Amino acid sequence: MNNYRLTLSYDGTKYNGWQRLGSTENTIQCKVETTLSRLLGQTIEVSASGRTDAGVHARRQVCSFRAETIVSCEELLKELRRYLPQDVGALDLSPAPPRFHARLNCTEKTYLYRIWNSETPNVFERNYLYIYSVPLDMEAMKAAATLLCGEHDFSAFTSAKQMKKSPVRRIDSIEIKRKGEEIQLFFTGNGFLYHMVRILTGTLLEVGAGKRKPAELPDILASHEREQAGFLAPAKGLILWDVQY
Amino acid sequence: MNNYRLTLSYDGTKYNGWQRLGSTENTIQCKVETTLSRLLGQTIEVSASGRTDAGVHARRQVCSFRAETIVSCEELLKELRRYLPQDVGALDLSPAPPRFHARLNCTEKTYLYRIWNSETPNVFERNYLYIYSVPLDMEAMKAAATLLCGEHDFSAFTSAKQMKKSPVRRIDSIEIKRKGEEIQLFFTGNGFLYHMVRILTGTLLEVGAGKRKPAELPDILASHEREQAGFLAPAKGLILWDVQY
Numbered sequence: 001m002n003n004y005r006l007t008l009s010y011d012g013t014k015y016n017g018w019q020r021l022g023s024t025e026n027t028i029q030c031k032v033e034t035t036l037s038r039l040l041g042q043t044i045e046v047s048a049s050g051r052t053d054a055g056v057h058a059r060r061q062v063c064s065f066r067a068e069t070i071v072s073c074e075e076l077l078k079e080l081r082r083y084l085p086q087d088v089g090a091l092d093l094s095p096a097p098p099r100f101h102a103r104l105n106c107t108e109k110t111y112l113y114r115i116w117n118s119e120t121p122n123v124f125e126r127n128y129l130y131i132y133s134v135p136l137d138m139e140a141m142k143a144a145a146t147l148l149c150g151e152h153d154f155s156a157f158t159s160a161k162q163m164k165k166s167p168v169r170r171i172d173s174i175e176i177k178r179k180g181e182e183i184q185l186f187f188t189g190n191g192f193l194y195h196m197v198r199i200l201t202g203t204l205l206e207v208g209a210g211k212r213k214p215a216e217l218p219d220i221l222a223s224h225e226r227e228q229a230g231f232l233a234p235a236k237g238l239i240l241w242d243v244q245y
Numbered sequence: 246m247n248n249y250r251l252t253l254s255y256d257g258t259k260y261n262g263w264q265r266l267g268s269t270e271n272t273i274q275c276k277v278e279t280t281l282s283r284l285l286g287q288t289i290e291v292s293a294s295g296r297t298d299a300g301v302h303a304r305r306q307v308c309s310f311r312a313e314t315i316v317s318c319e320e321l322l323k324e325l326r327r328y329l330p331q332d333v334g335a336l337d338l339s340p341a342p343p344r345f346h347a348r349l350n351c352t353e354k355t356y357l358y359r360i361w362n363s364e365t366p367n368v369f370e371r372n373y374l375y376i377y378s379v380p381l382d383m384e385a386m387k388a389a390a391t392l393l394c395g396e397h398d399f400s401a402f403t404s405a406k407q408m409k410k411s412p413v414r415r416i417d418s419i420e421i422k423r424k425g426e427e428i429q430l431f432f433t434g435n436g437f438l439y440h441m442v443r444i445l446t447g448t449l450l451e452v453g454a455g456k457r458k459p460a461e462l463p464d465i466l467a468s469h470e471r472e473q474a475g476f477l478a479p480a481k482g483l484i485l486w487d488v489q490y
Contacts, residue, residue, distance in 0.1 A: 009366065009367075009368050009369075010368055011368045011369055011371075057369070059369075081364070081366060086368070086371055087368050087371070088368065089365075089366025089367070089368040090366065091365055091366070119326070120334075120336055121254065121326060121334025121335065121336070122254075122334070123254050123255055123256045123331070123332050123333065123334040124254075124256055124302070124304075124373060126256075126331055126332070128369060
């Protein structure tokens with residue numbers, strides 16, 4: 001068996017997230033596994049760097065899978081581009097070292113959350129932007145973001161009810177940029193809990209809108225209580241930007 | 246009756262073009278007229294700067310319509326943003342001089358044709374790009390574009406069979422830019438015949454791919470024969486960029 005590394009890009013609008021579920025076929029994992037299995041004439045299981053939720057997009061999602069080789073990576077990449085649905089794109093395919101595993105070896109991830117901070121409609125990117133047209137205090141958001149960086153117990157920032165594993169994660173940076181009417185939040189860290197980026201975004205938006213003060217963030221972190229943090233920002237604005245190994 | 250100027254943006258993917266047709270309701274004009282008529286409680290007819298074909302988009306399409314005033318432009322704009330479909334956006338609404346007519350007064354239009362010149366998929370902009378992954382000679386395309394500028398009889402560059410009106414148009418500029426893997430063609434002129442921008446694009450792509458020489462263009466223009474020009478580039482890559490008055 002050989003090991004492969006596959007990089008994908010997808011528009012998650014129509015999908016029920018990355019992960020194959022019992023009966024639901026409408027997941028990105030299912031589309032990719034079905035296509036690979038058919039092309040290679042063998043059952044293929046694909047591991048991604050992490051799940052993305054329903055409606056969340058990926059600019060670069062890294063996956064790994066094992067298979068008996070049949071064709072070259074170049075040929076298989078061409079076939080994948082031909083047979084995958086239009087909203088799932090194969091960016092790259094290469095042989096990987098035998099022990100490479102897309103989830104286990106991932107060291108850092110970057111997510112982008114895109115906010116359309118305007119009342120003027122943006123029809124072309126409507127599926128990738130969360131419309132939040134309230135004026136935002138960018139300096140307050142940046143001050144709050146600084147307080148979230150570093151290693152913390154992020155229990156207050158997840159929808160996961162019972163944590164089997166540690167809720168401690170390290171955020172390396174949160175970059176906040178304005179690009180015309182769009183506000184972009186880039187989150188880079190060693191891992192993110194279930195819904196964590198979207199709750200961080202909701203909380204930062206509440207700070208930007210003046211509903212909370214940056215100084216409240218250490219208390220929210222210390223509370224470990226979901227109710228103390230801000231709202232869950234919608235899936236459509238979230239995109240897995242990049243994955244590091 | 247008052248006269249109004251409405252600026253729209255639309256993703257034409259799902260529509261049968263701008264113009265309301267006998268039985269088809271799936272046109273942008275129909276959506277806008279229905280929404281305006283309901284909001285204002287009177288029958289509203291909307292004129293655009295020009296038709297766009299099925300699948301063609303508009304970044305800025307200017308329209309005019311007459312109505313008895315009921316609410317302020319500000320209020321009506323808000324309502325339009327609320328009730329128009331998600332792929333049709335109302336950018337601006339203002340009172341217009343009594344004789345303003347979006348089509349008759351239009352002096353210049355700019356169209357953008359977007360080409361994805363790569364084999365790497367672009368899932369996020371797939372509905373707005375024509376994939377043409379052959380390597381392109383940009384200098385040859387620019388040389389050919391220069392020969393198309395100016396006032397010409399563009400009969401060779403239209404799908405219209407019988408011209409009731411003059412086939413003479415003036416192209417003021419054709420700008421060709423590369424932005425990473427994307428090639429953008431901006432066409433500015435005093436008007437464009439049916440399918441003209443798409444046939445100009447197809448012809449320029451054939452020049453870029455080495456199938457034709459720039460020097461052939463004067464002969465193609467002089468022939469007045471559709472068969473002499475290049476292929477009709479698909480609608481999805483075309484966007485009405487701006488309209489001047």
